[in-house]
Amino acid sequence: MSYQTKKFIVSIFLHTFLLSVALSCIFPFLWMVNVSFKTQEQFDTDYGLEVSRTINWESYKTVLIEGQFWRFFLNSVFYTFITVVAIVIISSLAAYGFSRLDFPGKKYIFYTFLAAMMIPLPAGFVPVYVLLNKLGMINRGGYILAMTNMGLSLSIYLLKTFFDQLPRDLEDAARIDGCNKLQIWWNVGLPLVSPALAVVIIFNALTVWNEFVFAALIFTDDKFMPLQVGLMQFSERMVTQHTLIMAALTIAAFPIILLYLKMQKQFVKGLTAGAVVG
């Protein structure tokens, strides 16, 4: 067997494996999008298993305008954006500190952060709510802070792992060039961990985007509610309208997929940049 044919067979084998897994992943998604383009009558006859020939945007119109999803959507974009930016800055600063800088109690503080990923806080919402209320922050500010906290531990851990693997030569060079610590973090540290930043961004964007418990807990006004709370209320009220629910779900899922698509490029770019430097 020649090298070429061997390679061909291997690639056939690989693709069969990959495609079959891909198919299982893509099916629920296609089904969801497919149903969202149907009318309720069509859905009742075929359960959305037939590909719809006509694209029917009615469900989307209803969801966005009557279901007020445009507002929930904008709220979620807002919360996700601010929270992710905050997490990236705060956690990369902290991770750099834990990895490269020295201060008393460093080890213990880091372990506390690690432990936070592991201990669930079942009744934790009560003291947090009471405290936020005392601070006058039962509003978007309090929500964003709480969401920021949710992603901190993991992000710090992830970024620290990446910082730990990086060679220190570049930073030493920067120090000799007269950079202070903050400048080194910004100019050398951050660009080098950008692949990990991509993971941090996607992970946290997903967490904040899909969060609903805390939002439902602290907001009293519909105009502050994020998408997932809107989605829950909507699917409860429209329980028989599968096409509407699927349209709402599609709206809820797409932004994160788009973000991931976008970050994919960053991901690869960051990785190659890191490899060249390393």
Added chain:
Amino acid sequence: MKFLKLKSLVLLALFVASIPLVFMSLSGCTSKKSKQDKIIIWHWMTDRKDALDSLAEQYFTQTGVRVEFKLFFPPDVYASKVIAAGRAKNLPDIFGILGEKKTFASFIKAGHILNLTPYMTENLGAWQNRFYEPTLAVTTFKEKNNYSVPSGVYGVPVDTTMMQFVYNRDILTKAGLDPEAAPVTFEDFFSQAKKIKEILGIDAFVCGWGETWLLNALATEWAINLMGEEKFQRTINGEVAYTDQAWITVFSLFARLRDSGFLPTNIVTMTNKEAEDAFSKGKAAFSFNGSWSVNVYKQKNPDLNYSFFPIPKVSGIYPAKIWGGAGSSFMVNANTAYKDKAIAFLKWLTSKEQQQFLIRETNNFPSIKECEETLPPILKTLKPNLEVLTHPDVWDKNEDSRVLEVMNRGLQQILLGIKNPQDVAEEIQKVKERISKR
């Protein structure tokens, strides 16, 4: 390597500074209590949003007082929200509470809920007398109750809920059964269901037994029927053991249902929604559900031809009782500045016209007596139940949550076929004894 020192530093400073700025600009968004010019109501009844909003609108045109309903979903989170808001002294003027009577009592003891007795009893009890007694009993604390709460009425029910059996008349006809002769005893029910399964091949009985409270409600109804309310209460007081023959008989009913072959496979994973869906689409002949289902069935299948029937009796000695009472209620915040306005609104909400409006829109059985003539036929058939209603919230004492948890899980395990009634009874008794030793 090049460092854009100044530029990057300025950028960074702006970035970091912008975070607190954003937070600051965001605070102060919540409506401050002092500026509030309307009555705020929190509740979990999101399914009735349109009807409630329209009532608020009507009230404004009639009286000039603004009322705003804020409805939250899901109920579990709502329950936590009310608790958190209570702890933060941040509750709205009117709100609903989810949970057992013990939770209700805790809210009262913590000083969050206004005792409505003075308002209920003024003018010779004009307001109190509007309500069906068993409905109001759920939000009432009797003299010298076990919850150590001062006696009184603490909530205003807006509807009455009853846990009922229901059957699809068309399916009974198709199976050659008389749709006028609903099963009376458990044996009737069992044989009819078996026949339907044999003739039509469909699952005869569905119920959301993935949600354990539906199991608990049915087990309670059967237990009270089999042993009488007095012995039932003595079990809760610890004077009768769960290993008593009567209890084992109750648990065995579920084992018989399991072995009957007419339950859907994996019924312990079925949610109430799925059961409602199956029944309304004619995929099952019988179901056990609350009276709110009238509205659900109507939405899902307006042509569904069904009737309610009382619980299939397991004994002729003791009367059968129906689990029911106030479905949803409103409580008035003890610390609100709008006490009188809030009470005036609740009085208006529980008067004939508004209740009729709610019946029309939401098909719930009302909480007040005056609407009887205008009840839709299907709700009229529920009226006799009012004589036999019972509810854990009106008993002197309810069973401990730990015991209930083990019982509900035990019933599920019987349905799964992994435990037998005897073992489950012993397990419950063990927990009961451990709890009472404390």
Added chain:
Amino acid sequence: MIQETFKDKLVNFSFVFPAFLIFSIFYIYPFFYIFILSFQEYDLISSPVFVGLQNFREVLFSGTPWWDSMWWNSVRNGVFITFCALTFQNFLAFALALAVDRVVRLNRFYRVVFFLLPVLSEVIIGLLMKQLLAGEPIGRGVLNQIFNNIGLSGFTHNWLGTNSVLFVTALVHCWKGFGWAFIIFLAGLQSIPEQLYEAARIDGASAYQSFSKITIPLLMPVLTLIIVLTMLGTMQTFAMIFALTGGAGGLTEVPVMLIFNHIKSNQAGLACAEGVVLGIMLVFVSFLMFFVSKKIREKYGVLSN
């Protein structure tokens, strides 16, 4: 290293300070709160009663024998699902990452598709899989229908039945979650410089040798990360399981579901005790994992921190 002054250390600490501040408000403070709660009988509203170790006794030793209780049953279920996730899910993710790293065609397509499932919420996956797996009238039994249609009726099965429900739940969990491990593995694989492989090839190393001598050792930190994340994620999961099967009479009950139910039935003290116990177990296992991975890395002599 130059000796740093106190001021320098303060500057260093200021890097961590913003994170530490937020963390104190939203984590450390509530943690002490629930720790105290776990010694109380409390419904979060009226006055708490101090009950000493009663809640912990209830959690740990209420069964006869002690391991035959609701709590330990849920822990066993959780551990089983975690074991499936650690082996099956991570193996799948690693295999997929290796394959995608090799193939040129459709590379981007795979990367997007494998990440579709983590994007959907757990509840939705649970509800959807229930439609596929459960037969009428609970679900639609689509999977069994497909088996029947393609003539494999031998494969039809009561997927949510007593014998298989836990295993099926674990499989659904793995299927939903492998996307995360996949992208992290892929990132790890792609961060290995190509030069290393080339050098190995020039030295005459076989594919297997370069895999075991370069890929695996260099992936060790990533592997630790994934193992810890999988363990934490799986032991704390419950939304998908709740939507798929509920507790199914304890058959698929996991620790966090139990905690959630106890909060719901106003037994906050008990729920907090369960949270503390679960937390201690997870902390113990995770730190053990970190320690082991460090030892392994030291032994291989790569990336000693």
